[in-house]
Amino acid sequence: MVKRVVNYKHILDNHLHILKNLQYESGLFAASNKNSTTGYNKSWLRDNFYEALAFEVIGDYSTIRKTYKALLKVFLKHEDKIDHAIAIKPKHRYQYIHARFHPETFDEFWDEWGNKQNDAIGAMLFGIGKLHKDKIKIVESVNEKRIVQKLVWYLSTLEYWHDKDSGMWEEDEEVHSSSIGACVAGLKMIKCVRGITVPQRLIVKGKDALANQLPRESKKKFVDLALLSLIWPYNITDDKQTKDILKNVEYHLLKKRGVIRYKNDHYYNKNPDKYSEEAEWTFGLSWLAIIYSNLCSSEKNKNKKQEYEKKAEKFETLALKTVTREKTLPELYFSNSIKYNKNNPLGWSESMFIVALHEINMKHAKVKKK
Secondary structure (H helix, E strand, O other), rough: OOOOOOEEEEEEEEHHHHHHOOEEEOOOEEOOOOOOOOOOEEEEEEHHHHHHHHHOOOOOOHHHHHHHHHHHHHHHHHHHHHHHHHHOOOOOHHHOOOEEEOOOOOOOOOOOOOOOOOOHHHHHHHHHHHHOOOOOOOOOHHHHHHHHHHHHHHHHHHHHHOOOOOOOOOOOOOOOOOHHHHHHHHHHHHOOOOOOOOHEEEHHHHHHHHHHHHOOOOOOOOOOOHHHHHOOOOOOOOHHHHHHHHHHHHOEEEEOOEEEOOOOOOOOOOOOOOOOOEEEOHHHHHHHHHHHHHHHHOOOOOOHHHHHHHHHHHHHHHHHHHHOOOOOOOOEEEEOOOOEOOOOHHHHHHHHHHHHHHHHHHHHHHHOOO
């Protein structure tokens, strides 16, 4: 048995405090420090979804409601743009729902960006639907219900199942499995909100496209860190798909201080030729820990259960080693290095770390009581 983390509650509270400090009065979270010079003081739709997961796991629904209510206000502010995109399929990036907004005014940022990010819209629908399923109502007013329904029609007009988007990493436009999966999960989950219509064909189209492309992320990418999202939080992979994705991610992408996003990733690549010195993303370790912890909980075979438990604890231990001297989780470490980038703390990393720590240690606490 791997030695448990001493005083994990103290560690958890510290990272919750760090994450909470990234939230603006509006309810939206910054991607990193509010005074960041890298642009990470802005609010991303996707980041807010993942940052809210930490508060969901500890039951802080007031913080979550504040965030999602703000996100709905963002969409309502730009409703005319969404209406246009529903009526006529967007041809240019700026016509898509933007991926990031000013955290206080909710304005779009108009500099060139990979705004074709269908997974972010899928994440919004999934988050709202899951909270509703857990008896936490986000969609309450007529305006809120109308704008959520329009997000469904938006994905329909895009024909998301074969729409080339910039994906989770906001880069090359391809048909991404992680984006299709986010939309499938979001559409399935939002159906539980009374009054929201989701034609079954929209879900079927996505599921068929996903089945045809997995375990690949895209035509160019055989394996990608973003594929883990299909296992958790979206939970839309079957046993074989789950096994293949985990095997490929661990074999091809797992490093000492994190998980690289994909082979030959140029972002913070320390080699001049941008080749084979990919940055190691800290939240990849927490992500794997969460997934194995969940697999452990659902597994009935005793030997398999023990295997998953050991893997969860292994990745939890590795994640703990990525915490900086300032007790923060950065976005990434440079390849084979203890040097990390300026996006520190990264809200997404903090949140995933909190979820991993909470899930694994709470499960041990329950076992100990028995």
